[in-house]
Amino acid sequence: MQFINKLTLYLTSGLFMLFAFSYCTCESKSDQSKTQQEIVDTAINDKQLVDDFEKSKFIFYSLPSPVETAMLIKRAGGGFDQDLLNEPGNASRYNSNLKMALNLGIYTANMSYASLFDQAQHTVNYMGTCRNLAGNLGILELIDEETIRRLEENMNNRDVVIDIISETFMNSNAYLTEQNRPAIAAMVLTGGWIEGLYIATSLTGGDIDNNSELVDRIVYQKLSLNTLLSLLETHKSDPDISYLIDRMESLQEYFNVMSIVSKSDIEAETNPEEKITIIRSQSEVEVTPEAFRELCNKVREIRSEFIS
């Protein structure tokens, strides 16, 4: 009986803490309340929806991943430049969690970029570097011998290689989430994002007339930066994240002098047979050559800081 009482005490305490944790999770998203209210207003007749707003919610911020960014660069006509990559040899100098996590993201971006351009040997080298960094970060299971073997066996099969990289990136986020280290996961994502932006801006040489499609993609990263800052804000009590917020806000100042002008509302056209929705609107970017050059310089400065 005494055992049952103790068990009840433990379980009650446990449930209370679990509840408190869930509640805190929701409370930390209070900056979303305006958005919630606006959505409620537009659908006020939907009672089910209104009821649902009273319940718990989980928030995900999905950034363009290294694989997606590499695809965007390639589709915009960007080429491969080995000199832009962070040397694998630099990995030995990253000793803090911040530097290891940022550069795990940076090396994953390098690996994605190399693989999209069929640079097999670079891809394998970067996988090895990522493995070492992941081990130092305590996620040794991220890249095992089997992954390296699969990669080496399929070096000339781009589809398989990119699939392995995408799975590795997913696993890094997943393992860190499992270990309840979401701030480290956010640092990895930040490293990957800034590296993609660094590669893209470097390929333009800071010249707005060099590749208009790529310039367009770069300026629209202004939207992704907002998502990244929202993600970082959820972990701002961590001093390393606080530092990253500061760096990303300084970058945001350079994006803020560029405008994305919407010329029409977003329209959606759904085709139920093909299970597809087309999203369209008219918008254009307004950016001066000088502002673009300064943005490229700022990106290079931040990235240099991250890999130093």
Place this chain on the structure above:
Amino acid sequence: MNRFYVKIFFVIILLSGFSQIAASQCTGFARNIARPMLEPFRHDGNFNATYIEEGERAELYKTFFRGEEYRLVVTAVEALPDIRVRVFDENQHLLFDNANHEYTKVWDFVAETTSNIMVQVIVHDLEEESVKGGCLAILFGVKD
């Protein structure tokens, strides 16, 4: 007093173990069940999965880039009831609602403009005595 702290420590260890097991199961669910549903699109590599219960909801914020084609997969364990998925633009205009398409778990989007979108996921509340819960995954694929 010391025994009190021992008990608290015991509870924390227990809870941390529980949440780790739940998170681990959701990783497996996302990898083995949700990810293959993206084919033939290429998974972007982002991991968005969590343990969720009836009546709860999730939101995902993402940028769609002009000229890209995306596949959205929102799926949960069978124990959970239907999942409602709605996609809004940043001005909260509804772009897609899977309630109009038999609560489908897979849908494609063609972005003819670059814009931020929000995927809102609501797990229906059956309002039964026992609350059902399980893993939910929200994944995106990009057409190569």
